[in-house]
Amino acid sequence: MRQSRFEQAFLAYLCTMDVLITVVSWLASYFISSLAWSLDFYPQQGETPPFWWCLRTVPAVILVSLLSYRLSGLYQLGRRWPLWQEVFHVLKATGLMLLLLVATTFFARNPYESRLASVIFLALTSVGLVLGRRCWGIYFRLRRRWGLVDSKALIVGTGRLAKNLDVALRSNNWMAMEPMGFIDDGVHSSVGRATQTVGGIEDLPKLVEEHGINCVFVALPLSRYAATKKILRLLRDTLVEVRLIPDVPALTPLAVQIGELEGLPTLNLRSSPYSFLDGLLKRTVDVVFASLGLVVISPLMGLIALIVKLSDGGPIFYGQERMGLDGRKFLMLKFRSMRVNAETESGPVWASQGDQRRTRFGAFLRETSLDELPQLFNVLRGDMSLVGPRPERPYFINNFRESIPKYMLRHSVKAGITGWAQVNGWRGNTSLRKRIQYDLYYITNWSIWFDFRILFMTVRAMWDKHAY
Structure with a gap:
């Protein structure tokens, strides 16, 4: 799925943070385990491996970690995880990374292998990734509190779907996106939390230009999907991003899976919840x-x-x-x-x-x-x-x-x-x-x-x- 420039930048920062945490944890695990061996806290067979053996494995650590984090869903945007769920996903990702890393070093015939260092590496990386993500959440929460937003949005619609979207945008602080108002014809009243209806659909081009809107969300009920063509026609001369929020709950209470068939997007409304x-x-x-x-x-x-x-x-x-x-x-x-x-x-x-x-x-x-x-x-x-x-x-x-x-x-x-x-x-x-x-x-x-x-x-x- 194509992502906005802000989402791409956010993922780039997140990946960079994850790589730094992982590499620092890898190097720190070597020094901590070496200290444990030298102080006889943990028995070590043979001599302490040279630091060079650890250092030359860093490129493999970076590649394997990014692959594992991606496969484990750490870079899925648009969903907030409670702490216990975030810990579970991080442990799943770091566990997969360690398995792949052991397999990589084995086939590459890298002599650096230590069970103590591996356990320390797994613990440091897991704690670091969880703390890093929590710090990101605090940072974006403070930015919103200080009135600093990276993008502004308008929501077309005033119904249940639009209200839920307004709450979701305000809850996901990492998006740094501020809903500036609802757009709908005929009704101009306070809707949602601190968000008002600011105009009709015909007013969209003017509002986008005046307020520097970056994204327009179309959150209309199924009966009004025909208005989407009109919205796209009105915004064709602007550079604003347009996102359609399908009224899936009106069709099915189950989770929806997005797929593709020969270039045609599909929404599976009645699929099994299990992969x-x-x-x-x-x-x-x-x-x-x-x-x-x-x-x-x-x-x-x-x-x-x-x-x-x-x-x-x-x-x-x-x-x-x-x-x-x-x-x-x-x-x-x-x-x-x-x-x-x-x-x-x-x-x-x-x-x-x-x-x-x-x-x-x-x-x-x-x-x-x-x-x-x-x-x-x-x-x-x-x-x-x-x-x-x-x-x-x-x-x-x-x-x-x-x-x-x-x-x-x-x-x-x-x-x-x-x-x-x-x-x-x-x-x-x-x-x-x-x-x-x-x-x-x-x-x-x-x-x-x-x-x-x-x-x-x-x-x-x-x-x-x-x-x-």
């Missing part, structure tokens, strides 16, 4: 944790199976048809918690508080969610994931898909044993609309760390008042 590597990582976590979980809790599962069998002599497990990824049906396993043939008279119905179909031990299993443990086998088979929207029965889905908008979007990922809706209390006989809202939030904002967070929260939410 190939993300999907591989999530599947690996599922298999590893499900396998470990089955090993650890096998005594507990054996005890539960024995009690279920002795309670009434019926089957231990209960398989129920559910719908998962891409609408595919599968048999979800549970420890049986209800009487045999419990739905013969009632038909398919949700469990409710005080449900008379439950066995005495089954009530305990459902209230503690222990009846869900056999679904670890579903995870190993690939029918489910550890974390995802809870799967529902096709009988109920046929009713929900018509009465609840966007219900089927939850099937764009694998169903899960636990999910964001469940750990926030929206499970069992609770609001379906709220549950869908939380499920779609999970799909849109998925990350492997989000999955770990939900798994930790699940332990706390196992005793849930809505589990019948």
Whole structure:
């Protein structure tokens, strides 16, 4: 994607800062490790390597670091990361850099290799990159507070999309871009935070010239996209940058992926939130944790199976048809918690508080969610994931898909044993609309760390008042 001159300059400064931090950390790691060896803080086999061996590796360090930082997403603009997320991305980038650097020095037959220096280098670089980015944020925040901006913008539109854009521009201090006003026909009132409607679309050329505007954002609803041609015609004799903000939330609540097909730009509105590597990582976590979980809790599962069998002599497990990824049906396993043939008279119905179909031990299993443990086998088979929207029965889905908008979007990922809706209390006989809202939030904002967070929260939410 083509970037503005300011964005290009910002990335150049950022890359320069990263290279300096990395090189300084590389050299500092040599001196710190040499000091540790000389003071016998850390055992060293053989003599201390000469500084020249470290120095001649600097070009490789620079090339490998820039490649690793780029591949790890450190130079993605337009998104603010909280501190924990920034630390995660930096650690991922520096870890990849160290692996590539070790491989490079090995094939280049460079004799400089030290595990102590490598650990020190990794720590210094990671801390330096995080602190450097935080300092950049403080610097740009102060610049905005002092009224220093590098560029000015006008926003065409006064609706929801325009207001969100106004907030985003003010929140991303690194852009040093000040929204000077909204542009729209007919309405001239205060909109957004300290931003007013300053004119109509016909006034654009005059406002751009008078206020030295650098960028015009077109943030109109879908019904008014035809006005974009008029805006471009009015601005054809100016040098101002024009950016179109598509009204994607009006089309889909999911994350959008930008692509290209033979030179034609495409917006994928209904794609999986996982890339190939993300999907591989999530599947690996599922298999590893499900396998470990089955090993650890096998005594507990054996005890539960024995009690279920002795309670009434019926089957231990209960398989129920559910719908998962891409609408595919599968048999979800549970420890049986209800009487045999419990739905013969009632038909398919949700469990409710005080449900008379439950066995005495089954009530305990459902209230503690222990009846869900056999679904670890579903995870190993690939029918489910550890974390995802809870799967529902096709009988109920046929009713929900018509009465609840966007219900089927939850099937764009694998169903899960636990999910964001469940750990926030929206499970069992609770609001379906709220549950869908939380499920779609999970799909849109998925990350492997989000999955770990939900798994930790699940332990706390196992005793849930809505589990019948």
